Amino acid sequence: MMLLALVLIPTAGGAAAFAVRPAAWRRGLLVGTALMHALVTALAWAQRPAPVFGGWLALDAPGLLFLSITSALFLGAAIYAVGYLRRESHGAQQDFEEGLIFRNEPEAVFIGCLLLFLATMTLVMVSQHLGVLWIAVEATTLASAPLIYFHRHHQSLEATWKYLLVCSVGIALALLGNFFLGVAAAGAGADGAPVPLMLADLLRGAPALHTPWLKAAFILLLVGYGTKMGLAPMHTWLPDAHSESPSVVSALLSGAVLNCAFVGILRAFQVCHAAGQAAFAADLLVTLGLFSMGIAAVFIVSQTDYKRLLAYSSVEHMGILALGVGIGGAGAFGSAWHAVNHSLTKAMLFLVAGNILTVYRTKSILAVRGVLRAVPATGLLWLAGFLAITGTPPFGLFFSKLSILKAALDQQRTGIAALYLGLLAVIYIGLATAFLRAAQGEPPAEAAPERLEHRWLAHAPPAVFGLIVLCLGLHLPGGLRRLLEETAALLGGGL
């Protein structure tokens, strides 16, 4: 029942949002639905909900972990969105880059799609059948495409088009991967019967899976879901979509959607691990992870647009997640923990970037100066976010990055550890230059702090996210630690 409620609450809310007329009610509906979703998710911590539909939907440790992240982020983003939509609801506006006139998408469509998007993401987390998982991941793409196109001008249209096409093609390859897995499982059951694509059945029957087909399936699933996760070199849609969509959507894309695709890869990895092919899968993950970090480092250092900078930082962190799972051991634990930290921090940064965009009306790193003076709260959060995302102690990211490094060193993989540290250092320098420059100095004459209305709504959600990341660094609560350990154990790792 609880699982059904988790999926149905946002679905119903989304459908209702298309029908509700008064803008204030609709915004209330958005926050109310987000709150209810978060409450049910919190209840799932107290008692794991029972599987429904004969086990097709169930909540295991990775599911609960990523569901909690998504739910918390969505609640924060919904509150932020209320202030954002109030600021944006002034009819036609002028594009600050080219001076074109454009309108926003109808707010009903935006809020409706936002809620349906939450429903599809929830379905990803709770599906135990790989086919349903695939359907849900593709549905997240379709529900979020209209969100990227909130500002109806040609740049956001281009970003939406790339997102739709690149992700759909990637996910079509993941479907082929699912079919390959089906072929691998065709004769793996008792008496040569086929094993269904249910996770539990696949894990039980894994040793009998046909190895070459399994390997091919893993490659396709990795490339397919990796496209959506933003692993280089399939990340091309990511910087465009993240920079052109409204900041509240960027926050959700980076903090929640990328995790959805990561869940898809984790499921495939679980099967490979159970089939005794963990080494093969792990090597692929390590390679793609380091490559993503490398690509991110190159583009971060030479970046001139601060939202694209944050997007490339997401590519980097997705690389770290893949690397952690690939290294295994304490790395798998670190990776799961890192996912929590990264989602919260990146959502915080995108929301703060939205505030900066409102005040300065430019995305250029060079044009933004003196945020600390113009809007002190935004400036402080911007600096705190910088410290958090680069993994400065005592923020949580420091410890999760450290446990991945420790795992690499424990296994005497010094080359990987050195490359990891080197890339992190380059990225640190790139981010420091951009972030500190924006925070300090005199604000230019074009900056208009008075444009940032509804300041509580604009600052409270990112501040809470930042505080949580800080607290996670200072003390990891027992319940979360157990959940992370359980997740890591499913991936063949642990502390």
Add this chain to the structure above:
Amino acid sequence: MKMDFLLVLVILTNLRLLAAGRLGASIRVVALQGVLVGLVPVLAPEHGPGWRACVLAAGSVALKGWVIPWLLFRALREAEISREVEPYVGHVTSLLAGLAALGVAFWLNDRLPVLEGTSATLLAPTALFMILSGLLLLVSRRLAVSQVLGFIVLENGVFTFGAGVMPETSLLVEAGVLLDVFAAVFVMGIALFHISREFNHLDAGRLSELKDV
């Protein structure tokens, strides 16, 4: 035997598509291919199709043979875009690339382990060929509509493989996959409409008019 005949037809539609110069013709070829591919679930099981396979086939023929082409023709009419496919590479080159892709598909098929559960020798190579030519269409065509066609061909390839080797999968999953593909093309159709409108809007003369006001 019937299956292999069908698959040869599918390969021919693919080659025709790569050589097509007109958008309308391309959409019709993709519709025909959708119908052919929709028949795969009926022909694949060796002991005759069950009711699930028939439902799946009916749904997918209706969707790919009728609904999706109708959507695309509508987008084409509303957008009033040029009737040419406007390839980045010429028709001869893309046909030659298609033949190369066919060769690659057969080579890949030899390297894959033997498929059990199907007697159709052409199944895997045809599916791979469709996936490769879908990717080829995606990268070699300039117009957004052609890219949607490329995506559909790619998906047809994946569908052919799935329906051919796993006739006994759950109906719910198959229906969900079909629904997703339909929704994807639908959303892409809306995006097409906006793209056409946006490009009219980007007309340099009209932009200065707005500024004067």
